[in-house]
Amino acid sequence: MRKWGLALALALSVPLSACVQMKQYADVQFTPPQGDYKLLVLRPDVTVGSLTTGGMVEPRADWTEQARQSIIAAIHAQQAARGGKVTILARRNELPGVSAEEVAEVERLFYAVGQSIVLHKYLGEYLPTKRRRGLDWTLGEDAVRLGQKTGYDYALFLHAEDQVASRGRVMLGVLGAAGCLVGFCYPNVGGATQLDYAGLVDLKTGEVVWFNVVQASSEIPGLKFGELRTPKGAAQMVDRLLGRMKPGQAVREAQAREKR
Amino acid sequence: MCIRCLELSRRSLLVGGGAAAAALGTGVAEARVRPNDMVPLVGPGYKPVDKDEVGIWQLMERAEEEIAGSNLLINDPELTGYLRNLIGAVGGPAARDFRIYLAHIPDFNAMMFPTGFGVIFTGLLLRMRNEAQLASVIAHEAGHFLRRHQIRSWRDMRRKSDVLAIGSMLAGVGGAAGGVYLGDYVQLAQLGTILSLFQYSRAMEAEADAMGIKLIAENGYPPMEMPTVWQQLIGEERLSARYRNKRRRRGSLFDSHPSPDSRLADLRLSASEVTVPGRGYDSRRARYLSAIGKIRPMMLDDQVKLNDPGASTYLIQTLAQDGWNGLLRFYEGEVWRLRNRPGDEARAAQSYAAAVVYPDAPADAFRWHGIQLLKNGRSAEARAAFSRYLTMKPNAPDAAWVRQMVG
Numbered sequence: 001m002r003k004w005g006l007a008l009a010l011a012l013s014v015p016l017s018a019c020v021q022m023k024q025y026a027d028v029q030f031t032p033p034q035g036d037y038k039l040l041v042l043r044p045d046v047t048v049g050s051l052t053t054g055g056m057v058e059p060r061a062d063w064t065e066q067a068r069q070s071i072i073a074a075i076h077a078q079q080a081a082r083g084g085k086v087t088i089l090a091r092r093n094e095l096p097g098v099s100a101e102e103v104a105e106v107e108r109l110f111y112a113v114g115q116s117i118v119l120h121k122y123l124g125e126y127l128p129t130k131r132r133r134g135l136d137w138t139l140g141e142d143a144v145r146l147g148q149k150t151g152y153d154y155a156l157f158l159h160a161e162d163q164v165a166s167r168g169r170v171m172l173g174v175l176g177a178a179g180c181l182v183g184f185c186y187p188n189v190g191g192a193t194q195l196d197y198a199g200l201v202d203l204k205t206g207e208v209v210w211f212n213v214v215q216a217s218s219e220i221p222g223l224k225f226g227e228l229r230t231p232k233g234a235a236q237m238v239d240r241l242l243g244r245m246k247p248g249q250a251v252r253e254a255q256a257r258e259k260r
Numbered sequence: 261m262c263i264r265c266l267e268l269s270r271r272s273l274l275v276g277g278g279a280a281a282a283a284l285g286t287g288v289a290e291a292r293v294r295p296n297d298m299v300p301l302v303g304p305g306y307k308p309v310d311k312d313e314v315g316i317w318q319l320m321e322r323a324e325e326e327i328a329g330s331n332l333l334i335n336d337p338e339l340t341g342y343l344r345n346l347i348g349a350v351g352g353p354a355a356r357d358f359r360i361y362l363a364h365i366p367d368f369n370a371m372m373f374p375t376g377f378g379v380i381f382t383g384l385l386l387r388m389r390n391e392a393q394l395a396s397v398i399a400h401e402a403g404h405f406l407r408r409h410q411i412r413s414w415r416d417m418r419r420k421s422d423v424l425a426i427g428s429m430l431a432g433v434g435g436a437a438g439g440v441y442l443g444d445y446v447q448l449a450q451l452g453t454i455l456s457l458f459q460y461s462r463a464m465e466a467e468a469d470a471m472g473i474k475l476i477a478e479n480g481y482p483p484m485e486m487p488t489v490w491q492q493l494i495g496e497e498r499l500s501a502r503y504r505n506k507r508r509r510r511g512s513l514f515d516s517h518p519s520p521d522s523r524l525a526d527l528r529l530s531a532s533e534v535t536v537p538g539r540g541y542d543s544r545r546a547r548y549l550s551a552i553g554k555i556r557p558m559m560l561d562d563q564v565k566l567n568d569p570g571a572s573t574y575l576i577q578t579l580a581q582d583g584w585n586g587l588l589r590f591y592e593g594e595v596w597r598l599r600n601r602p603g604d605e606a607r608a609a610q611s612y613a614a615a616v617v618y619p620d621a622p623a624d625a626f627r628w629h630g631i632q633l634l635k636n637g638r639s640a641e642a643r644a645a646f647s648r649y650l651t652m653k654p655n656a657p658d659a660a661w662v663r664q665m666v667g
Contacts, residue, residue: 047319054421059315104329168422175429184436186429 020225022240024212025121028134030248032210033084033154033200040095040152040203041088042107044071045159048229051192051221053168063164063229070234071160078238087152097149106142110157110208113137114199117211134248137208139201147203154209158198160237162228165191165221173221191221194228198241209248214240292526293463293470295534300352300406300471306376312418313374313411320375327361327379334362334382334555342551343380343398346391350399350475352406360398366562368493372401374410385552386559387496387575389582390545392481393489396472400486403471409464416460424453454514461516469523470530477534482541487527494520496574503570545582557622560591569599586621589614593628608632616645623652627662634665643667 033039048063072088079086092100092107117137120127130136143155165173169191177187194217200210214237216225226233247255308314327333334340340362347358359377367383378401388394404410428446435442469486477483494508497520501508518526535541552559564572572595580588593611596604609632615625630645646666650659 049315052418052422054418054423054425056418056421058312058418059319060311061314061318062311064315064318101329104325108326168426172425172429175426175433179429179433179436182433182437184432186432189425189429 019218020214020216020240022212022214023122024210024244024246025117025135026211026246026248027136027207027209028248028250030134030209031251032245032247033082035083037084037154038152039079039084039086039154039156040146040150041075041086041156041158042103042110043089043092044068044075045157046071046228047161048227049161049163050166051163051169051190052166053172055169055190057163058166066230067160067162067228067234070231071158071228071238073231074235074238075158075242077235078242095150098146102146106139106146106155107157109139109142110199110201113139113208114157114159114197114211117199117208118197118213121211122213132249134250135208135211138206139208140206143201143203143206147206150203152203155201155203156198156242157201158196158241160194160196160228160241162194163192164227164229165218170222177220188219189221191218191223192225192227193217194225194237196237196241200245210245212241212245292529293466295470295474295477295530298403298407298467298471298474300354301408302406303353304355305357306354308411310411312415316411316414317375320373320377323373324359324375324377327377328359330361330363332363332365334364336555339551339555346395347378347398347402350395350472350479350481351402352471352475354402354406358402358405364562366559366566368496370397370401372404374405376405378402382555382559382562385555386563387492387578388489388548389492389579390485390543391548391551392476392485392541392543394548395479395481396476396486396489399475400468400472402475403468404464407464407467407471409468413460413464417457420453420457424449458514458516462518465517465523466526469527473527473530474534477531477536477541480539480541482543483531483534484528485543487524487531490520490524490527492578494524495578496571499574500568500570503568503573557587560587561594564591564594564598567598569595584614584618586615586618586625589618590622590625590628593625597628605632609636616648623649623656626652627656627658630662630665 046064046068047059048067049057049059050063052058068090072090075088076086089095089103092103095103117135119125120130121135146155147153169189173187173189173191176185176189179186194215196214198212199208201207202209218225226236228234228237246252308317340360343360343362344358347360348355351358354376357376361377361379362385363379363381365381365383366386367381368387369381370378370384372378378398380398384397385394388397427449431442431446473483473486476486498508517523560576563575566572573592576588576592576595589611593608593615596608596611608628612625612629612632615621616629626645626649630642630649633639633642633645643666646662649656650662650666653659656662
């Protein structure tokens, strides 16, 4: 009886142990781009690795390459549906009139600003001066200059990292689950983990107008929620990350007033 | 419950933990690695084949792209060319595949990445007294690549963490099934794993030292210069600690590198082993000094501003073993002036006065010499020093003020 109780508890805990979390922030005045806009997607920063039995991450070049291509294809498909013109950089030197070094500088700047956004919006170090002000960060003049030189309206920065549980890791979880039968219940050794974030920068003002983080992880190895190395998983990620852009607070309030 | 049980379990715990650590160990004792046993494991144009190594290389190529574009790099073509030629000489079979970057960071450090690119800190260039010393550090770093250390230690870590994860899980499940608690064994095995990882890392460093000393000897650098680098580091650490009323830290089980003391001892033995009697060795000091000459003032300036008077004094005195000059005397004065304890001002004044005698004294030596003279009421001499300062540096930020002082 006790064994069945444990098995039941385990079965119940399974759906809870693989979770996908999303949280987006937007500038109060932000309206998601629609119709005739030009979007520049900077080189997606993608890493896919394998989670070893012992819990280390082994980077995998082939999976990373597959994932990068699948993600690029998924962004193209998604943005075409919105009506925008999209350019996705695969390399830093692909932008006419802008040197690879300038592109790198903007990427690094976004990386630093993005870290600050994550720290102060997601990790709990909230800033009292930025309360109720939506997303209040900017890349400044560098981004505006990039917009002037290239004629793009927006720049999108995307980071995705995915760790796929190796066979050994899954076996470790199975062993832990088997232990439940003898009273040493430890199936949740930690499995696949994915962290994706993206930021949209308005190249007319230089401001970061929208930011989204998707975090997905399964406590039990073997449970999946969309692997980036598969086209389906990549499309799912792009949809989770970029598919549901919400307008900023001021815009939403205005829309609500109009409805009334 | 029973006294005997306790005793038994204690002993078995120790035995079990020791066995676990031994099982995880790679059989590498902390003995000196003989230079003659070190053969390069990669040839020219090495490219990885195994999928774990291919993955790491891809990641490292991205890292190199970022490092190569960093604004901390010194991109002076003469200097970077000099470093490239140096690794091209002592890099063994992979000599032509290495890339080397010079970062403006005032620390004693150099590193090699798994794909064959290295980063050297300016703090290292400041500390080296001749080309042989720099070559020995570069050859050590090249040794890491030639002996495939990064992938080997990565695999070692993966294997040990796998064994530990499975072992802990089996201990838990098996223990629960058999009704015994094995948690203490698991913890001991964990400690054993961690210790063996550090030990493996130290063994790799010892290999790189042995490989490096062989490479520099083959290139005609005096092998004894390699232990001298460590002797200098030990001296610097000791004096730095003494000035701060601290004791120099000794090695521990948790070190990733062998302690400088054991390195020094091992390297001295290795150096005598690889020295061929009758062969001529050259430390190529003049060539080194002319290569780094233009950034030496900057590097000394960085060093004295680290607020580590013990290390700075040691360093300057070590460099001065090859002869004092105006630059070294000036920065000797700066160390005292910036420390600013009772008596330091007089020491600084002496150094500035000594500095201005040398033909290579920097303009700032005359400025500070002038200020010290002025404080001591020797205004006529001070004026002469200030005039000299203005002639050397007419556009100095404080030129207007100094001009007014000269009157």
